[in-house]
Amino acid sequence: MEHNKWKTFLGICIINILLILVWAYLNWPSDYTSMPLYNKLKIPEVIHSITPIKDSQHFMVSAFIDHRLDGTIRVISIIDRHHLQPLYCIYCTIEHCKAVETDVWIHSDHFGFPFHVSDVICKGEHLEDATDVFISTKSSLDNEPHEYLPIQNRVMSETFKFNFTVCISNLFGDYNNVLQFAQTIEMYKLLGVQRVVIYNTSCGPGLDKLLKHYEWEGIVEIVPWQIDKFVSPSPGWNFKKSKGDIHYYGQLTTLNECIYRHMYQSKYVLLNDIDEIIMPYQYANLPSLMKNLQAEHPNVGVFLIENHIFPKTQFEDSGRFKRLEWRNISGINIMEHIYREPDRNDVFNPTKLIVNPRMVEQISVHSSLKNFGETYHVPFDVCRIVHVRVPLQGHLTKEQLAVDKKVWEFEQDLVPNVDKALERSGLLRPNS
Known part of the structure; x- marks a missing residue:
């Protein structure tokens, strides 16, 4: 009798799991422009200080909230000035991930070198809630793994270490x-x-x-x-x-x-x-x-x-x-x-x-x-x-x-x- 109860309980659990998987499949966003965090692919840990931007000649270095510019995200980057192209910020909060357009500010003193330090500025509202970001050549999210940068300076401080x-x-x-x-x-x-x-x-x-x-x-x-x-x-x-x-x-x-x-x-x-x-x-x-x-x-x-x-x-x-x-x-x-x-x-x-x-x-x-x-x-x-x-x-x-x-x-x-x-x-x- 006790054995049959466990079999019934196990069967109900399996059915519920299958129903959840079917629901997730039917409700998965088709354009990936705004993806809930629990659907986001696992973020690989960035263990180096220079990260190539896929499908480009450019590199991202580190990301910061800039509270002086209404809490926008600034990504310190190395940009090939001779191969400019549209870039997008893919940023994540604790609730969702989203793609937004960028402005690329190449610093003026490049001394003639093709690669130079640049600020990739993510354009959008409420970016100060973001925790991670990467720069993409695509205007929407995809299902491929990406190396996200942790966003630093999220909290302003008036006391210093x-x-x-x-x-x-x-x-x-x-x-x-x-x-x-x-x-x-x-x-x-x-x-x-x-x-x-x-x-x-x-x-x-x-x-x-x-x-x-x-x-x-x-x-x-x-x-x-x-x-x-x-x-x-x-x-x-x-x-x-x-x-x-x-x-x-x-x-x-x-x-x-x-x-x-x-x-x-x-x-x-x-x-x-x-x-x-x-x-x-x-x-x-x-x-x-x-x-x-x-x-x-x-x-x-x-x-x-x-x-x-x-x-x-x-x-x-x-x-x-x-x-x-x-x-x-x-x-x-x-x-x-x-x-x-x-x-x-x-x-x-x-x-x-x-x-x-x-x-x-x-x-x-x-x-x-x-x-x-x-x-x-x-x-x-x-x-x-x-x-x-x-x-x-x-x-x-x-x-x-x-x-x-x-x-x-x-x-x-x-x-x-x-x-x-x-x-x-x-x-x-x-x-x-």
């Missing part, structure tokens, strides 16, 4: 300037930086060890940037000289991506190269610098900082910082290079930037292309960039260069901190 974040692009060509990198990170820590973001295509073995240490420590965030797997990146900025598909390994894409990634994580974002230090000269650190600059210029969201060259070919005479402990560490010792090239009347000093990311829409290497506030050129004597590299005025003698010992002011903390970082990375033996 970090006060200062440095965005550095890009590591490539097996870059292995270990000592200068360690000195730069430790200097930034002393100046008040809590996060340094690295977009890594390739680096040398020594720097790889150091990066892993800093990542474990928590100050460095490494973003894999395998741009060379998709296009032929240029190692330079001038298309006529360097050729390639995209400017400087996609530098402008990473800088813009970094700003949006940290828009509600960091109060300020510094944008500069790996061998540059944005150095306050009239203030002890970055917090005191920006507190005063922002008080004096409350409507400014972009602060331009002049770049100044310290030739790596000129060494200070005493040998004070030619330390035996660092003799086997690859790279430049910035503390040995205290001579700065003078300004030239007929040459404009390029700038790098400190920005309020919530006031920036599009950024370039040396300036902001679109921003919601004002721009201020910070005077040379208030803050400037210490940039130790090959000289630009190589004909000048040491006597014709200016002496600038600013980094020496940090000797007491900087030197032992660099030693500790190198030791913990396995690059320097204790008491060597």
Whole structure:
């Protein structure tokens, strides 16, 4: 008797399942323009930072809600300017998925390269409720699997995890300037930086060890940037000289991506190269610098900082910082290079930037292309960039260069901190 009851119950369950399947088949949307979430195909997890857009020459990188533009979806993308075509946003909320038209905003400073950073703007209402999106060449949904990007910045915040974040692009060509990198990170820590973001295509073995240490420590965030797997990146900025598909390994894409990634994580974002230090000269650190600059210029969201060259070919005479402990560490010792090239009347000093990311829409290497506030050129004597590299005025003698010992002011903390970082990375033996 009990056995027959179970058979009857099981039969009823099977009949109900069949009825549900028949109902789902009859009610499945034929045009896929608006599909309930429970009918959506499973979203594959995106584990890389560059995703090809199917049936196109383009790529999507990351997606964000832009609350400054009425909550629209902005997808940071790499667009082939020579093969433009209509693109559509396929976005999903917790209830449904939908296809909408887009505007494609190609940034103006492409330097002649065919591939360039662009904003794909999804056109529609109530997009702020979306959780995932992908860019399609089709105007409707289909039943094929797609790689959706998670939409970031869905919630605005007035409190920030970090006060200062440095965005550095890009590591490539097996870059292995270990000592200068360690000195730069430790200097930034002393100046008040809590996060340094690295977009890594390739680096040398020594720097790889150091990066892993800093990542474990928590100050460095490494973003894999395998741009060379998709296009032929240029190692330079001038298309006529360097050729390639995209400017400087996609530098402008990473800088813009970094700003949006940290828009509600960091109060300020510094944008500069790996061998540059944005150095306050009239203030002890970055917090005191920006507190005063922002008080004096409350409507400014972009602060331009002049770049100044310290030739790596000129060494200070005493040998004070030619330390035996660092003799086997690859790279430049910035503390040995205290001579700065003078300004030239007929040459404009390029700038790098400190920005309020919530006031920036599009950024370039040396300036902001679109921003919601004002721009201020910070005077040379208030803050400037210490940039130790090959000289630009190589004909000048040491006597014709200016002496600038600013980094020496940090000797007491900087030197032992660099030693500790190198030791913990396995690059320097204790008491060597």
